[in-house]
Amino acid sequence: EIKKSGKNAVQFFTPSMNEAAQDRLRLESRLRTAIAGGDLTLHYQPQVDVLTGNLVGLEALARWTDQELGTVPPDQFIPVAEDTGLIVALGVWALDEACRQAAEWEVKVPIAVNVSPAQLIREEFPDVVRDTLARYGLPPRLLKLELTERLTIRDPVLAARQLGRLRDLGVRLSLDDFGAGQSVIASLMRLPLHELKLDRMLLANITEDPSSWGMMEALLSLAQSLDLPVVVEGVETSAQLNAMRAMGCGTVQGYLTGRPQHPASVFSLLSAGSPDEPNPS
Ligand code: C2E
Ligand code: MG
Ligand code: MG
Ligand code: MG
Numbered sequence: 001e002i003k004k005s006g007k008n009a010v011q012f013f014t015p016s017m018n019e020a021a022q023d024r025l026r027l028e029s030r031l032r033t034a035i036a037g038g039d040l041t042l043h044y045q046p047q048v049d050v051l052t053g054n055l056v057g058l059e060a061l062a063r064w065t066d067q068e069l070g071t072v073p074p075d076q077f078i079p080v081a082e083d084t085g086l087i088v089a090l091g092v093w094a095l096d097e098a099c100r101q102a103a104e105w106e107v108k109v110p111i112a113v114n115v116s117p118a119q120l121i122r123e124e125f126p127d128v129v130r131d132t133l134a135r136y137g138l139p140p141r142l143l144k145l146e147l148t149e150r151l152t153i154r155d156p157v158l159a160a161r162q163l164g165r166l167r168d169l170g171v172r173l174s175l176d177d178f179g180a181g182q183s184v185i186a187s188l189m190r191l192p193l194h195e196l197k198l199d200r201m202l203l204a205n206i207t208e209d210p211s212s213w214g215m216m217e218a219l220l221s222l223a224q225s226l227d228l229p230v231v232v233e234g235v236e237t238s239a240q241l242n243a244m245r246a247m248g249c250g251t252v253q254g255y256l257t258g259r260p261q262h263p264a265s266v267f268s269l270l271s272a273g274s275p276d277e278p279n280p281s
Pocket of ligand 1: 045060061062073074075078087090091094114115116146176177200233234235236253254255256260
């Protein structure tokens, strides 16, 4: 690759560009090893009812600590996995691991698993989901798949067909990160969705900026008129939580109501029951 420097001279790879490329190659190779060796883990973040504080769901989030690289955040390794195709193997693993743990915990609330466009686009994906559920005897309604809009924009026909097959299996379908990128309102009507997740960007200035407040209210009301339950992501402050209550948002997921947690803590969370539940069964 050729890069023009400020003084109109043409340079080839600068040492730092070269280094960045090498870091990425190393990350890719370590990630490949980690996926093959089962070195990733899932953490789970609570989704809670905004009025009662009851646990209504858990989102599975991939975590990776490498012996050489240390802890690598998903925002770094997921894009690499997507660019290299490793996301397909990672996704198969995440789906399997989440269903295994959900069945072991005998969860009463759905476990949400993130699905990349590269997975969804594969003809066999719905069969993989069906087989994974069967392997652990997990009822389909206890699995929620979180999809992003990228595929649904690129290939709406394929997306609708795959989502239709998944819906017919009885799993729940959630549209993730709505309001973050190029969000298409028409997707909400066209796709067989059970839930809409509003991106945390929409919350950022909600208590200071009237237009952010207005935008959130409008989106919540749109979702309500489409009969689409909403999860608002990224609630960090009680002011934001109060705003969500005031607007009648149903479910929140954020650091305030619970960070992503190690499976061992999730197990005790589930066996303790929800804080506001007087008689956990
Ligand atoms: P996401 O699916 O939108 O997941 C929510 C992200 O927001 C998580 O980041 C979570 O830790 C973070 N978050 C939750 N509450 C708060 C909050 O109050 N404040 C802030 N600042 N952040 C909050 P995480 O775990 O780093 O994951 C980042 C992204 O990586 C995920 O975004 C998802 O797109 C992707 N990802 C993670 N695991 C998987 C996976 O197994 N498969 C696929 N395809 N993607 C995954
Ligand atoms: Mg998600
Ligand atoms: Mg999200
Ligand atoms: Mg996100």
